[in-house]
Amino acid sequence: MPNTLIFVDMPADDPAAAARFYAEVFGWQNDEKPAGVYHRMVPGGQFKNPDGSDSAIGNLHLGIFAAANARPHPEPAGVAPRDLASDGRKPRIWILISDDDSADRILAAAEERGATILWRNHYWSTFNGYNHAFQDPWGNEILLWGKAGADPQVPADFTRE
Structure with a gap:
């Protein structure tokens, strides 16, 4: 059985504002976990079967985390870097x-x-x-x-x- 991609996270210096952005642009549910620290964006719906019907697999979620203190992490205060990447290619x-x-x-x-x-x-x-x-x-x-x-x-x- 393959290892399964279940989630993708991206950083923001204001996760609450980023979550509002994605909720408004794509219509996704903003699930605050907690607000301003980590937001799970839930698109809803299911992956489709070849015949177009819904499968049992829910659509992937997108996480938005605070760049200043990326959670989860064993250190309560997090670790550097604490800012957004600016140069070069990113995911x-x-x-x-x-x-x-x-x-x-x-x-x-x-x-x-x-x-x-x-x-x-x-x-x-x-x-x-x-x-x-x-x-x-x-x-x-x-x-x-x-x-x-x-x-x-x-x-x-x-x-x-």
């Missing part, structure tokens, strides 16, 4: 766009709340998806994934690879 978080939502709506909502649009309108043939990206106000890179389908009709203004 990227991929979000599948719901069939009843759109990249345009998500990007506009993110930008209205302080995000920077990194790029939009790109087709990645290797995984057959439409991609867009933004950087949240805490420096985390979020990539949006739209399903292209069995016979993708890539718009003329999309870049391709």
Whole structure:
């Protein structure tokens, strides 16, 4: 049996504000554990079976932790570093766009709340998806994934690879 990825955490210097951002942009539930220290973002729903029905597997959650004192840690006061990473590559978080939502709506909502649009309108043939990206106000890179389908009709203004 493989080891299973169950959670991804990202840092913020204000986890409560970051949690509000993601609740407003994606409609996720903000589960404070406790408020301002650690927030679990719960998208709800289940992974789909090949026939489109819900499986027994719940969608993954995203954690937002205080960079100044990342929890859990054996030391109550945490350890350095205590600030957000600023230079170089960081992990990227991929979000599948719901069939009843759109990249345009998500990007506009993110930008209205302080995000920077990194790029939009790109087709990645290797995984057959439409991609867009933004950087949240805490420096985390979020990539949006739209399903292209069995016979993708890539718009003329999309870049391709």
